[in-house]
Amino acid sequence: MADRWDEPMRHEPVDTTRRTPIGQRYQLDDEPASAWERPHDDRLRDDRLAGRFDGFVDDVAGGDDGTPPRRPRNIGRWVLRGFAAGIVLLVLAIGWLAVTAPLSKSLQPPTPPSITLTADDGTPIARRGAIIDTPVDAAKLPAHVPEAFMAIEDRRFQSHWGIDPRGILRAFVHNVGSGGVREGGSTITQQLAKNAFLDSDRTAARKIREVMIAFWLEAWLSKDEILSRYLSNVYFGDNVYGLRAASKHYFGREPEKMNIGQAAMLAGLVKAPSRLAPTSNLEGARKREMLVVRAMVEAGFLTKAEGVAVQPQRVLANRPTTLPSGTYFADWVLPDARDQAGEIKTEATVKTTLDRRLQRAAERVVRQAGLRQAQTAIVAMRRDGRVVAMVGGKDYGKSPFNRATQARRQPGSTFKLFVYLAAMRAGMTPDTMADDNPVEIAGWKPKNDDGRYLGQIPLRRAFARSSNVVAARLTQEVGVRNVIKAARDLGISTPIPNEATIGLGTAEVSLLELTAAYAAIANGSYPVSTRGLEDKGGNKSWYQSLTGGSRKMPDDIRNNMLDLLSSSIRGTGREAVLTMDAYGKTGTSQQNRDAWFIGFAGDLVVGVWVGNDDSTPNPGLHGGGIPAQMWRQFMVSALNIAPVAAPVLVEEEAAAPDAMDNGDMVEDPVGEAIPQVEGALDGFGLQMKMGRDGSISITPGGGRDRGPPPPPTPRDRRSAEDEGDEGGGF
DSSP states (O other): OOGGGSSOOSSOOOOTTTTTTSSSOOTTTSGGGGGSOOOOOHHHHHHHHHHHHHHHHHHHOTTTTTOOOOTTTTTHHHHHHHHHHHHHHHHHHHHHHHSSSSSGGTSSOOOOOEEEEEESSSSSSEEEBOOOOOOOOGGGGOOOOOOHHHHHHHTTTSSSSSHHHHHHHHHHHHHHOOOOOOOOOOOOHHHHHHHOOOOOOOHHHHOOOOOOOHHHHHHHHHHHHHHHHHHHHHOOOOBBBBBHHHHHHHHHSSGGGGGGHHHHHHHHHSSSHHHHTTTTTTHHHHHHHHHHHHHHHHHHHSSSSHHHOOOOOOOOOTTTTTTOOOHHHHOOOOOOOOHHHHHOSSSEEEBOOHHHHHHHHHHHHHHOOOOOOOOOEEEEEEEEEEEEEEESSSSSTTTTOOTTTTTTTTOOGGGHHHHHHHHHHTOOOTTTTEEESSOOTTOOOOOTTOOOOOEEEEEHHHHHOHHHHHHHHHHHOOOOOHHHHHHTTTTTSSOOOSSSGGGGOOSBBBBHHHHHHHHHHHHHHEEOOOSSSSOOOSSSSSHHHHHSSEEEEEEEHHHHHHHHHHHHHTTTTGGGOOOSSOOOEEEGGGOEEEEEEEEEEEEEEEEEEOOTTOOOTTTTTOTTHHHHHHHHHHHHHHTOOOSSSSOOOOGGGGOOHHHHHSSSSOOOOHHHHHHHHHHHHTTTEEEEEEESSSEEEEEOOOOOOOOOOOOOOOOOOOOOTTTTTOOOOO
């Protein structure tokens, strides 16, 4: 049969450059391009293309004679290419995982962040964050403890390589049958991987990373090590992490001593720890316990008889060793504690300045004060600003608002400390005479609370009786700016209006800042920076070292201020008298809304505030009453000194029947009481004189004619102006 190429060619012209729609020629793979250069028939080319396609079909499907189909010649090449691509993908996945969840940290036991605060003696006082304890060693636990977790969480834990295909399939079937996600197929190794590095989202990417970390953990850790780390960090509710912490928290025992029922109950909590915590849902925890026991029997970890013998477990009714998560002091010091601890990744312990004995004394004084609806706050610090006790209210559980640090209230006459400090800086002394007569300053007419004006009196006496008109005159004389500067120098940072009324305590302050200002007088240097942590030293920046230092108070000014504060204790602060040298000042704001006493003795500086949270008036409340008494009670306990037998009332009118109920019963003992006593002794030819320190000397002397005794002193209660802009009083 003649070859078709031998047939005579037609003489009609042929288009030799037939192109595709994109301008390309048709060309057979194995035919040289030169074949297209000679003319040929379109039908011939179509026949050859059809024949090539038929041959391809024969290769794949087999020939007509029954010969088997021929396999493509390049399949081996595709296998190699697929294997290489798999290796590349694996390398990329490992690199991606190393960046997003570093495998180098996979062998570190993960723990939730926690910070524990200790008192100055190292005793833990509060904890923020998780409750954790030391890790457990699965190999040293009783066999039933790890078996309880394996029975309910991962029965084939000892045999799989990080994932359990049978468990995944079983979970898939159950979830499809129930119409939702009711069961998980994660192994204990996967749960450790998730808890250590991953979040709880349900994306495919997170699941892939979880599986890869699980493989890594299985490759580098033994089964006991994986189980130990899992048990040491799993969550058990009540903010408790880890088996050891949970066994102590719920049962009061070490995990090495747990019985089967206790182990089963803890294993059952893992599914829903917050909902099943036995402290709040004991019935649910017991049902889950029995479910775990049945699983242990089914898995062969227990016999049926052993399973039947397991009883529902009890938990501790109270946990005396559990640290509070919040107290007034802990709330205040926690931000600084976190800064000192740095980035908290596991557990940190920070030592504070709190003295547990003094804290108990402060809390006891508050309980015994009988305040009814009123609130109170106490701050006790050393002269250098170390806070050793703090009470921010009557009950932290009912109100965590810290009235010692967060509240801003009018300080009343305790603010006169800065007025008299400015006067001492201006060259005055406690013996400087002042005019205690009514005064008007730019239309403002301050009044003394008792309605009495004594004319020319020394500043010592004016401070002791808390004269409002003298404080107003001094503020005008030394200048409002100098009074503000004195307050700023001693650490007051709250806004202070630029007006004369500030001398009577109209500017709002916090108890903590005001107590620190009095500490500056006691310490002889200013300002005193309050702190609740032990000073590590060397933590200040160069700028703080240059600008944040304290300045020494001149000795003469400090001695003058001590003289004034001592006279106040014998005056309006008589209820705060101690059997040792003491210094302080009373304060009462307008309409008896706030009552203060701040003072120091020994190495302690203590501030007390009493008032209502809503700033409503408290009839009869004054700084010389309950606050001064609370201050004295705390000091007697804190300093271990003998209590005062009874306050000596040297004024006849102080014993008025309603004095204790409606106002300060103590008034101006230094000055007004002495003439009365002297008059009583004149008939016996004796003279009595009282010194500034309270000492009494009796000497022979002739009788002198004296006028009638001064009129009785009314209770030193605040009498505010109609405008309500006077904040004085005591």
